[in-house]
Amino acid sequence: MASSRYHRYDGGDPLAPPVDLAEALDAIGEDVMAGYSPERAMQKFLRRGGQDHAGLDDLARRVAERRRDLLQRHHLDGTMDEVRELLEKAVLEERKQLVRDPMMDDADRAFRELRMDSLPSSPSAAVSELADYDWQSREAREAYEQIKDLLGRELLDQRFAGMKQALENATEADRRAIQEMLDDLNELLEKRTRGEDTQQDFDEFMAKHGQHFPENPQNLDELIDAMAQRAAAAQRMLSSMTPEQRAELMQLSAQAFGSPALMDQLARLDRNLMSLRPGADWAGSERFGGDEGLGLGDGTGVFQDLADLDALADQLSQSYGGARLDDVDLDKLARQLGEEAAVDARRLQELELALRRSGAIERGFDGELRLTPKAMRQLGKALLRDVAQRMSGRQGQRDLRQAGAAGDLSGATRPWAFGDTEPWDIPRTMLNGVLRRSGDPNGPLLSIEDVEVAETEARTQAAVALCVDTSFSMAMDGRWVPMKQTALALHTLIGTRFRGDDLELIGFGRHAETMRIEHLTALDARWAKGTNLHHALLLANSHFRKHPNAQPVLLIVTDGEPTSHLGPDGEVFFSYPPHPMTIALAVRELDNARRLGAQTTFFRLGEDPGLARFVDSMARRVEGCVIAPETGDLGAAVVGSYLGSRRGGGRDTSGPGSYGDFFGSRGFWVG
Known part of the structure; x- marks a missing residue:
């Protein structure tokens, strides 16, 4: 019974033909003839690509351009810019209220106006200065509370992607739930540090707090890997700021959600992740020079993108020992460059695999790749086609016109004679029999006189x-x-x-x-x-x-x-x-x-x-x-x-x- 095989659709044109090895073999063969090893020639073709798909060098160039664009488009003051805007709004609304409130004592009004006038130029210092201020304007108070709420959501968004949007307009109960999640998470990580955690501990944690982890990890190691990557990106973002920017952010962070408790939990989380994944890049930095500000959460995402791009550049370079195209992370490539780039990379992977499996390239006893006789025949046929084109249809015949058992068919036939070994011409033989029987319906189906043989052209050796x-x-x-x-x-x-x-x-x-x-x-x-x-x-x-x-x-x-x-x-x-x-x-x-x-x-x-x-x-x-x-x-x-x-x-x-x-x-x- 015939059976069918199915697999998950992985992008690209489902009706696209399978990879064509002819172009690759022609290019590889020419490079081998020029002195390249087959391994190097194959890598050269994969780097250059074919007529209908990009090569590794083109993908690597696009990765480098994407990385450069991220650095040239953004700067790291996005959160501070939002804080400044909210602070200016709060101060402006408060001034308006002080001017139009007729019931306020003149001395109190003068004191409050003086306090507004003497605020420090530093946004973080101004936010701290106003921590105990009794706001007269409802709009001003809401703007100031938004600063503390923004800082809390940004700090959480650094460690948990999407938290900034998820906690917008969050209630106090939502914030308590986040604090509880952080506490449970730190306890679970500290259990792992002591070697006391179990799969049941992880399952219970995910059952309770799984909505905060869209990566859907299946075990604690996957959870730690995902969180460590993002936490390390957050640290690299912090390292990329100027000393003044870092000082401003640290001072502001204490105002997150109106309490330093969040910063304490996040610092504890970072310590646990660093001890469990010390090999992550916790100390790198980048230089940004663009006009588009990045908040803490979005900035951390950009740093994760930069890390992905660096990993892709390394994978596409194929410059390390034992490199194979299977190493290229197609999901990362699709996220960073789009599905078309992933399709091109997948096609290169299929081409490399097809070359190795086609019998065109084999590994010898010395471990080196070499072209097989099958590949040589394919290259030779391609060269002969080129020769035929150059000869422009001129055939240098060297055949002797002579009937014989060996050679190519000439197209002519003749009646069979005793001793002939040429092949029968079946259509002519059957036609002769039909014509003969038309005059003698009772005669045999075939007679010896019906048989015709195909003449051949014997070739001299x-x-x-x-x-x-x-x-x-x-x-x-x-x-x-x-x-x-x-x-x-x-x-x-x-x-x-x-x-x-x-x-x-x-x-x-x-x-x-x-x-x-x-x-x-x-x-x-x-x-x-x-x-x-x-x-x-x-x-x-x-x-x-x-x-x-x-x-x-x-x-x-x-x-x-x-x-x-x-x-x-x-x-x-x-x-x-x-x-x-x-x-x-x-x-x-x-x-x-x-x-x-x-x-x-x-x-x-x-x-x-x-x-x-x-x-x-x-x-x-x-x-x-x-x-x-x-x-x-x-x-x-x-x-x-x-x-x-x-x-x-x-x-x-x-x-x-x-x-x-x-x-x-x-x-x-x-x-």
């Missing part, structure tokens, strides 16, 4: 040696990645379309070596003097001799003259300018390749006149071909040469429509 220059000049002049892309494209073409051919990849720098495609694509540029064409040709001829029945095809990509060769003792000899012995040994092996029947094509990179003279003379000697493509056209030139390697005795005409003409590369044949 080739032994291909691709010799690529791996000297440091290739990397220095920007030819390193195109060289690797060319090798991978040819490797993929032969592995998928011409499986009967045998490709040998040979890299030659100071010395030469045969390489697997995975080794070549991951090869780092090495500073080593020497271009050892002699050694490369020795390996190529050895490859040809192992396949005596195959057509040898020699493809040489280089940007420099031979400057090193192997001595009789196997040691490398280097000389620049090239030593005559180096040239002679390279020529000898090239002659051996010609005697083996190899069709040779040189791909000359760069404008070095000495290289041009050498390559021209070598090609003339073996009746080979010289192509000087632009770097970006190298892959198309090599693939095109391979496809046309055995047409017309191995020669292209170099006339209109030839590869040399098509690429504008000054390609020519030397006879």
Whole structure:
């Protein structure tokens, strides 16, 4: 029975297609070819992002902009500004009352006016000075009481988010309930300090006071974590104030709710939280420079936002050991930057996971990530598509029109004959049977004369040696990645379309070596003097001799003259300018390749006149071909040469429509 799986909707477009690995693999493969490790290449792509989603760097930039905006938009005097406004209102209303009250004794009026005139300029000192004042104006008294109420609600809002609004117009009974909650909370925290708390203690506390904790913690640890984060933010806000601002606030705090009892409970709470979570950031500070004032509660929220943004910046940097994109807190990201940012981050997480699970990247025995053969095939197919576009539909056919058991279908059919092994053409065979039975309804459904077979194009087998220059000049002049892309494209073409051919990849720098495609694509540029064409040709001829029945095809990509060769003792000899012995040994092996029947094509990179003279003379000697493509056209030139390697005795005409003409590369044949 079919089953369905469901999970919680986590944002984004529910109809969006799954992550596409093709773009990521193309970018990662190119960076690997440029010398990056697969791990670093993958991280680079995740940092940059794709065409339809942001990368880590863009998200980190937005986090930094959000943090900067908070600091530049706000200042920390919001509560003091509100106190000043209420104080000015109280004093103004009291003055009005003193002026219009006809029943007041003149001496009393003068005394009260003098007291109003002599109030300290400091709001906190003025509020303290008026603590025992007998207000004559009802509006003035209400404004002054609002100051004490505001301070109490702001101080509570620092530790309990939303308390400022919840306690607006609170009754005395509401305030007593808050005092009781604080007392019970401190007792519970002190039990934890002594190691005497139980889950039942927590459950009873939440049953009684749970309405004050919208985070809905499930145990005491979650409660402590949430409260410690906010209390630490409150401490950082206090540390960020100037000494004058802190002194004003401390003096005002004693007036909260008209009693110092609240401050005593909050100080006790802070001590308990600091002892239980000493690792929290209790001592940090920030510099604000904006025009929008922050109250104590809102300011604490901003400091929590700043802490969240700092954590997100660290997570998005992925710069710590063992970093994974799963570390990014998507809930925090959505709160700070919006749902779209969280969707982008989730897509990156899915992409990283898909890359690791797709079989495209694997961890070797040495613990390092590497591209798998599957990934190499995908990259090769992408490179072949690019090559096909560059070749602009020109097909260098190298097929022989001949019926045979092996090869591709030609599209033609013929009647079956004894000994044929070609596949049957079922539609034509059935049609022949139907037509025959129309004249003979009683005849058999099928007869041997009805059978037609599909003709195929048999392909001749080739032994291909691709010799690529791996000297440091290739990397220095920007030819390193195109060289690797060319090798991978040819490797993929032969592995998928011409499986009967045998490709040998040979890299030659100071010395030469045969390489697997995975080794070549991951090869780092090495500073080593020497271009050892002699050694490369020795390996190529050895490859040809192992396949005596195959057509040898020699493809040489280089940007420099031979400057090193192997001595009789196997040691490398280097000389620049090239030593005559180096040239002679390279020529000898090239002659051996010609005697083996190899069709040779040189791909000359760069404008070095000495290289041009050498390559021209070598090609003339073996009746080979010289192509000087632009770097970006190298892959198309090599693939095109391979496809046309055995047409017309191995020669292209170099006339209109030839590869040399098509690429504008000054390609020519030397006879």
